[in-house]
Amino acid sequence: MTTVHADAILDRLGRVGQFLWSGWAGLAGLALFAALWQAGHERYGDFILPAPLATLAAGLTIAGDPAAWELAGQTTLRAVEGFALAALAGAAGGLAAGYSPATMRLARPILTVLLGVPPIAWIVLAMIWFGSTDGTIITTVLVAATPVVFVGVAEGAVTRDRGLDDMARAFGAGPLARLTTLGLRHVAAFLFPALTVALGSAFKVAVMAELLANTGGIGGALAAARANLDVAEALAWVLIAVAGLIVVEHTLVHPIRSEFERWRNAARPWGVKR
Amino acid sequence: MTLETTGATPSLTLSGIGHAYLGRTVLDAVDLSLAAGEVAALVGPSGCGKSTLAHIAAGVVEPSRGRVARRYRRHGMVFQDPRLLPWATARANIAYPLRLLGLPRRERRERAEEAANRVALDCADLDKYPVELSGGMRQRAAIARALAIDPDFVYFDEPFTALDVALKRRMQDLVIEAARGARFGALFITHDLMEAVRIAHRVVVMDAQGRGIAGTRAVPGEPGGRDDGTVYRLVAGFLTDDPLFRHIHDIDERRTP
Numbered sequence: 001m002t003t004v005h006a007d008a009i010l011d012r013l014g015r016v017g018q019f020l021w022s023g024w025a026g027l028a029g030l031a032l033f034a035a036l037w038q039a040g041h042e043r044y045g046d047f048i049l050p051a052p053l054a055t056l057a058a059g060l061t062i063a064g065d066p067a068a069w070e071l072a073g074q075t076t077l078r079a080v081e082g083f084a085l086a087a088l089a090g091a092a093g094g095l096a097a098g099y100s101p102a103t104m105r106l107a108r109p110i111l112t113v114l115l116g117v118p119p120i121a122w123i124v125l126a127m128i129w130f131g132s133t134d135g136t137i138i139t140t141v142l143v144a145a146t147p148v149v150f151v152g153v154a155e156g157a158v159t160r161d162r163g164l165d166d167m168a169r170a171f172g173a174g175p176l177a178r179l180t181t182l183g184l185r186h187v188a189a190f191l192f193p194a195l196t197v198a199l200g201s202a203f204k205v206a207v208m209a210e211l212l213a214n215t216g217g218i219g220g221a222l223a224a225a226r227a228n229l230d231v232a233e234a235l236a237w238v239l240i241a242v243a244g245l246i247v248v249e250h251t252l253v254h255p256i257r258s259e260f261e262r263w264r265n266a267a268r269p270w271g272v273k274r
Numbered sequence: 275m276t277l278e279t280t281g282a283t284p285s286l287t288l289s290g291i292g293h294a295y296l297g298r299t300v301l302d303a304v305d306l307s308l309a310a311g312e313v314a315a316l317v318g319p320s321g322c323g324k325s326t327l328a329h330i331a332a333g334v335v336e337p338s339r340g341r342v343a344r345r346y347r348r349h350g351m352v353f354q355d356p357r358l359l360p361w362a363t364a365r366a367n368i369a370y371p372l373r374l375l376g377l378p379r380r381e382r383r384e385r386a387e388e389a390a391n392r393v394a395l396d397c398a399d400l401d402k403y404p405v406e407l408s409g410g411m412r413q414r415a416a417i418a419r420a421l422a423i424d425p426d427f428v429y430f431d432e433p434f435t436a437l438d439v440a441l442k443r444r445m446q447d448l449v450i451e452a453a454r455g456a457r458f459g460a461l462f463i464t465h466d467l468m469e470a471v472r473i474a475h476r477v478v479v480m481d482a483q484g485r486g487i488a489g490t491r492a493v494p495g496e497p498g499g500r501d502d503g504t505v506y507r508l509v510a511g512f513l514t515d516d517p518l519f520r521h522i523h524d525i526d527e528r529r530t531p
């Protein structure tokens with residue numbers, strides 16, 4: 001029994017190690033990006049492109065200000081609310097469409113329309129409907145993020161292995177048992193990448209909507225920085241938004257996804273693992 | 275063997291079964307009845323509808339025509355391909371039907387290990403995912419999955435094709451042994467007449483076009499009681515003297531009308 005535990009712990013440690021290693025690689029990529037940025041700064045000067053370190057300093061000043069945290073929290077809350085709604089709506093719709101071809105045929109043109117309307121148009125519409133409130137931001141995020149989740153989940157549901165369904169039926173599984181033990185498990189592998197993308201676009205769209213609808217949050221701060229022609233501050237806010245997104249992705253989305261993808265990693269030889 | 279005439283209620287009765295895929299008839303007017311505890315080998319050329327018939331009998335496919343009467347308690351099924359859940363370990367795969375039955379985790383684990391043991395799957399392999407198993411191991415996991423639920427009837431669809439000769443024999447012996455202990459009856463699909471004659475009470479030959487059952491032959495002696503010489507002689511006799519087996523090794527898939 002103890003050996004089993006030891007094995008499990010070793011396994012976990014190994015995966016944490018892999019995770020840290022991938023973080024190291026990510027850091028190297030960021031360093032390269034910073035170097036390019038620095039080169040741009042030296043070429044175009046402080047006004048157009050402040051140095052990365054200056055931006056970082058501006059970011060740290062902002063991070064030291066509790067009022068800034070409030071703004072960031074406001075944006076995060078709106079983005080996450082819209083994202084959660086989009087995840088629910090997209091997942092439910094995608095499942096329905098994946099399991100019923102009729103729903104799929106109905107949903108596809110609606111999806112095309114939704115995807116065809118530029119987000120900026122949604123912001124204008126939402127502003128007319130909700131004014132300068134949270135509702136505007138959340139609606140825009142919802143409209144922008146739902147199709148991504150919907151398409152991912154529907155594709156997962158359509159590509160499920162019918163042979164496994166038959167197998168389960170042979171062992172007496174009803175429709176509900178087949179959905180919970182096979183369908184959802186298969187769809188999960190498609191859901192998580194879609195959620196990552198949706199979360200990213202939720203943040204981006206939220207900031208954009210805030211900026212245009214003038215409703216505070218990071219977008220509002222960006223608008224203020226623009227009005228003051230304060231490029232360092234604008235970039236610092238961008239930095240903060242990106243940092244927030246990376247933190248959410250690496251503490252939440254990636255760990256859950258790697259748990260679901262363990263069997264795929266099992267087939268990979270050493271060294272090819274991410 | 276007098277299983278068919280003992281008057282015991284048959285464990286499985288198929289009457290007038292017909293089936294069409296997308297309007298193309300693959301089975302028509304198939305009647306077949308298996309006595310309780312009987313192992314019947316179903317043979318026939320490739321594509322004649324054996325798998326389809328087994329799927330219908332096991333309730334996986336709704337037949338277009340005809341009736342299925344099952345009078346056993348619970349069946350297991352080994353498909354032609356392993357059909358393991360790729361995201362679950364071999365252990366979880368074997369325990370999958372037990373999970374459907376709602377057994378507690380601990381009991382599932384024990385019974386899965388016991389079933390794995392019966393098909394000679396090493397305990398160390400049980401924590402592997404299907405992608406990490408060899409073809410034969412996957413097939414054995416599928417067999418263990420069918421046996422884990424303690425069935426009293428098992429559908430085998432060419433289960434041993436991926437196994438080497440020694441393991442094949444061992445698995446055949448397992449089926450013979452388990453069936454003889456009155457643990458289960460079986461519908462055993464195979465294209466290997468030797469295998470059919472070794473393990474079955476009766477060989478059922480399917481019509482090459484799926485139009486019913488061409489005929490059945492009781493195999494003299496008891497499964498497990500026939501030595502290799504006897505099996506060989508019986509098969510040779512079937513193939514040379516019996517017109518029923520003339521088309522058994524036709525490799526042509528039937529042509530669409």
Ligand SMILES: Nc1ncnc2c1ncn2[C@@H]1O[C@H](COP(=O)(O)OP(=O)(O)OP(=O)(O)O)[C@@H](O)[C@H]1O
Nearest residue numbers: 295296300319320321322323324325326327354465
């Ligand atoms: N899902 C399906 N859709 C359409 N046609 C099918 C389907 N499954 C089987 N068929 C057709 O039904 C016929 C019988 O197939 P089946 O799998 O039952 O044959 P079989 O006797 O098991 O052959 P084998 O010995 O090669 O396994 C074949 O002609 C096949 O093409």
Ligand SMILES: [Mg+2]
Nearest residue numbers: 324325354431
């Ligand atoms: Mg077949």
